[in-house]
Amino acid sequence: MRLIPISAATDPLLEVRDLQVRIPTRRGDLLAVDGVDLTVGAGEIVGVVGESGSGKTLTAYAIMGLLSAPAVISRGVIRFRGQDLQALAAEERGRMRGSAMSMVFQEPLTALNPVFPVGTQIRDVIRRHTNLSDRSIRGRILELLDHVGIAGPERVAAAYPFELSGGMRQRILIAMAIACGPSLVIADEPTTALDTTIQAQILELLRRLVRDDGISLLLISHDFGIVADLCQRVYVMYAGQVVEHATAGQLFDRPRHPYTSALLGCMPAARDGDAPLDTIEGTVPTVIDPKALCRFADRCGYAQARCTEQSPPRQTFGVVQDALCFRAAELTLPGLVTPSLTDGVLP
Known part of the structure; x- marks a missing residue:
């Protein structure tokens, strides 16, 4: 428990x-x-x-x-x-x-x-x-x-x-x-x-x-x-930043950041039958003298023009959960039934 x-x-x-x-x-x-x-x-x-x-x-x-x-x-x-x-x-x-x-x-x-x-x-x-x-x-x-x-x-x-x-x-x-x-x-x-x-x-x-x-x-x-x-709680990091913070249950049931959702989609537990695992195209950027933008934008299927022009705000949801994303409140992102020990490794 x-x-x-x-x-x-x-x-x-x-x-x-x-x-x-x-x-x-x-x-x-x-x-x-x-x-x-x-x-x-x-x-x-x-x-x-x-x-x-x-x-x-x-x-x-x-x-x-x-x-x-x-x-x-x-x-x-x-x-x-x-x-x-x-x-x-x-x-x-x-x-x-x-x-x-x-x-x-x-x-x-x-x-x-x-x-x-x-x-x-x-x-x-x-x-x-x-x-x-x-x-x-x-x-x-x-x-x-x-x-x-x-x-x-x-x-x-x-x-x-x-x-x-x-x-x-x-x-x-x-x-x-x-x-x-x-x-x-x-x-x-x-x-x-x-x-x-x-x-x-x-x-x-x-x-x-x-x-x-x-x-x-x-x-x-x-x-x-x-x-x-x-x-009990989890911080998701990408390119040097915490992009999402939530309880473990919130993270898997209702992720708020596209990167978190994409990571969950890469796990074996998310696979439909014998279908191949999802992947996240591209690579984590090297952050040298960064510009004001979302660092996940060029790999994100939900990105808009503002994502490459401005730094995203951190939006909060309840007492614990927050996400560094312009669209965190409007998107309904796929989560995952809580995985077991044997199916959680990222590729």
Whole structure:
């Protein structure tokens, strides 16, 4: 049963306002993230979905303070528990990262250090953020491995990353992320390259951590099946912008942005019998020194002249749903019966 969504009016644990991330290039500044607003409430699971290159991961890195040069936050505010994270000194931000908030990275094999046993890597995280004795840390490592569903934690703690399966490595990353009791975990494509059975196990683990440990989860994914199964609210990103925000139910039943509807139409669950999958012609634009227009206009079947001449307004529908589209109120766009875990991957 889906949890009741937290109202946008509730004081959020995480609040992102008008976030812009610029990357200087020889052709001009690339706006990889542009004007993103996002919130996560206490105990809430929120999804960010979109094609590759939409700005999902860079948004997460900006929140965590992990942007690498030349990428830089050029505008906006990021608040955690009401505190402006950008106003913190680097040392203080580093102490918060891994303790109050943490991240599960996309590729477990590259996120883990290949030359150290996984237990040593978990130990280093705990040492960095706590004053526990070595004996207590050893106990905590075994407790964490058991908590994330790893059988034989002593044996696994002594193993190297290459000796473990993809699903096991993902559980290790989750154990590292929750090692110091964070309030917020950001999971970036946590089930990529895992088979369906292991995907379901990892998602159930994340759901249990939210339910039992009181963690809030920001889930980044390109898989609508995962979003439908796990998330209460969803942000849809395209070309660096949030083009739609809604509860998961609203998003699938009554999408308001043509891009959201087009993505839903690309899913296997939307196919009629053996008919081929729908596709979205064209590619996501590279946003360098953008003009005032809708960035989806040249791929949109509902575009009008104004869509290529003006920036679209953000229209709201009820308490939660909004869409960045001139025609959001007038269009009745096809949605989709809530998809299952196995039929939600974007092509």
